[in-house]
Amino acid sequence: MHRFYIPPENWNPASLVLIDSEAHHARDVLRMKRGDKAVLFNGQGREITAQIIDLARDEIRLRKLHEAETPPLRCRITLGQAIPKGKNMELIVQKAVEIGAAEIAPIISERTIVDLDSAVAGHKQVKWQHIAIEAAKQCGQNWLPRVQTPKKLRDFFSDRVEAAVAGGNTKGHAAETAATTAFDLRLIGSLQPGARHLKQILADYSTEHSRLPTSVLMMIGPEGDFTPAELALAQSHGCRPITLGPIILRVETAAIYCLSILSYELL
DSSP states (O other): OOOEEOGGGOOTTTTTEEEHHHHHHHIIIOOOTTEEEEEEEOSSSSSEEEEEEEEOOSSSEEEEEEEEEEEOOOSSEEEEEEOOOOOHHHHHHHHHHHHHHHEEEEEEEETTOOOHHHHHHHHHHHHHHHHHHHHHHHHOBBBBEEOOOOOHHHHHHHHHHHHHHHHTTTOTTTHHHHHTOOOOEEEEOOSSOOOOEHHHHHHHHHHHHHOOOOEEEEEEOTTTTOHHHOOOOHHTTTEEEEEEEEEEOHHHHHHHHHHHEEEEEHO
């Protein structure tokens, strides 16, 4: 069955409605009719099998047939990805969703070739989030990764620290948001000497904590890698340099490679 996304703020099992692009796709592209069945999800683990009961010009109404809940993956993986040139970021977002990333944080590094002002960065975030939604629809992922607005590396880390401090002094939503800023393990891909193999770092973590990490930050650099200053900054925030092997990988390959290993070992 075809899958459609309804944002959490519009999710109401008693009154299921497709609007905007989702309604257009169902009505005008897929040519769905009254009585057809579809799968709806809200990106937060909820999924409903529903049947179309009314097709209007601006919305499609459905009735619930069956509702299910998908538990979150065992480890929350955040991909901190330096923005590569061309359309490679679109591919990375798509594959990150398919592999199981929980969050994608685009990074504007010193070697990022793409020039992004605040307006362009906002536009890119909306576009990449849409790509994430489409990927989740296609691969059956009921937990939708959030794509953050692009930030410089220093801002990325400082915002995480501020959110964690705020969350420690509050309850409810703020504390829940802060929980996503803390990581059991922070990693950064590196071409520098002394970088360790990911398998060794995971083994050491397991030995030290008697368990595997449940939240991981994986930083991937741009073409030419992070600068030494950026690598030092990341290390000062607890990131451990890892080697991706003897062969130099393209940016998109490095992201898929690291996420695949983390998914295999931790999810």
